[in-house]
Each structure stands twice: as C-alpha cells, then as structure tokens.
Amino acid sequence: MSDHITLVGNVVGDPEERATRGGDPIAAFRLAVSERRFDRERGQWIDGHTNYYAVSVFGELGRNALESLHKGERVIVAGRPRLREWETDAKRGVSADVTADAIGHDLRWGVSTFRRSAKAGATGAAHPDEPAARETPNGAEAWNVPGDTPADPRASADGIPDAAGERGATPLVEVAADATPF
Template structure:
C-alpha cells in the first residue's frame, strides 16, 4: 500500500540518470518543499520549515524529466509516497521517497513549452500517435527546427531574425524568454 501525494517545490541539484535492471531510464532528484508565510506584524515574507523528498521517475517520464528539468526550477510532482527507515554506524532516520506518476513545471513562476514525444509503438509503423500518416522522421525534423515552438497550425521555421530560438535549441535551453506586456 502506498499513499498518493502532490508536492510543489524546487529541484535541488542536477538530476541523476540511472537505469533499471532491464535498461529502462530512471531520473532521480531531490525536491525541497518549503513553507513560506506573510508575517503581518513585520509585513514581510518569512521562510518556515523545509522538507526534502527523494523523487524517482521511471520510463518515459524519467527520460522526459532528464531532458526538461534543471536545478532550481519550481515543479509540481504527484506520486506515491514511501517512508524508508535507514540506519548507519552513528544515526538512524526516515527518508521520504516519492515514485513520481507525473512531473511538470509550476507555471506560476515561469513559462514552458510542451513537445510531444513519439510513442514507440507508432514510431516503428511510420505514423504518429495522433493517427496521422506523418512519419517520425518529419516529426524529428520539426522538433529539431523549433524545439517546443511546434504547435498545430504554427509555422515550423524559426522566425526571421530571431536567433534566440536557434541558440536556445542549440544549447538545450528550450524556448527563449517571452517579452512584452501581459
């Protein structure tokens, strides 16, 4: 039996790539979940207790997390909580481990772009998971050109004169910052 939990916090450190016995990808990272409240007497924000969780994401979720998440980013994690007791020569303790069911950026603090990964069962057949006849080679080409900017009906070419998109894709940084009033 496991307890389901939803957490919102910051990624602590870089993600670690591991593999299962059968070679499947696993992304491991620590998540800091802090309490913050407004002290009305002093009219300032005060940090409270911070809890740390060890997060493991398996399979495609793990592979996508490795490509998407970076140290310091604010994320939302849902999964199964497992409390693990441990002991070494000098101390004993309990560790809070979470096997993630889903992971995503907290959009309250920034923006992100979604890029669908092709499903393995449709990639071999030359189709895509949306039922179209478009092959994976075309999908990979589109993703390489715009990485995160490809949405249905959108142009697949980098906007003229906007090198930020090309540069962000080249270094794996995703979409460039959005400018303008909102």
C-alpha cells in the same frame, strides 16, 4: 490502494540517471518543499521549515524528466509517497521518497514549452490513458479531438461539425496542422 501526494518545490540538483536491474532508466532527484507565509505584523514573507523528498521517476516519464528538469527549477510532482528507514554505523533516520506519476513546471514562476517526445516507430498512443494519435493529410501526427474523428458521422469535410452536427460547418477557430489542440 496506495497513497497519493502532490508536492510543489524546487529541484535541489540536476536529475541523475540511474538504472533498474533490467537496465531501464530512472531519473532521480531531490525536491525541496518549503512553507512560506506572509507575516502581517512584520509586513514581510517568512520562510518556514523545508522538507526534502527523494523523487524517483521511471520509464518514459523518467527519460523526459532527465531532459527537461534542472537544478533550481520550480516543479509540481504528483506520485506515491513511501517512508524509508535507514541506518549507518553513525546514525539512523527516515527518508521521505516519492515515486512520481506526473511532473510539470510550476508556471507561476516562469514559462515552459511543451515538445512531444519522439518514440521510434510509435504511431499510437504513448500511454494507455492518452488518446491515440492519427495521421493528418500532410503526414504529420495529430491528436484525436472529440468530434474530430473520421468515424464521427456528424463531422464535416473539414472535420468540424456545426451546432446541429451538419456537414460543411465553418470552423470558429482555425488550428494549424502542426498545433496541439488543447
């Protein structure tokens, strides 16, 4: 069992592309996490100590991070921490590393747009925990939604059951074929 940590901070520099020994891409960047609190006596915000983390991102998440993250952006990183001891001729120390399992922009500070990454020849799920994609009548890829699968006998012709599970229900919300329903 490994530890998990969630960090909210700023990307220190644009992510760098590195590679594993097998040639798979890795995104690597530093994350600055600062404590900030409101001092009631002074009536102003005070910046506390800043911790720096070396973040490594592997696989498809790493490819997406290389394309999506930029210096100065506020992000949320969830992953597994590791303290690594290092030594040079002049000094020695400990560095805090994180292997990221998930990354996203902190929407408190701005707006982000999601775009599904294209995988050549992929017709199923991009991740084992993710629901499989299915083809819509117009050929576009859609995500499976609970109660909206062809195997669901309660589904109406338009894919949306009414409260009693009867066919031919009128949808409460109309969703465009290319929209991601979540």
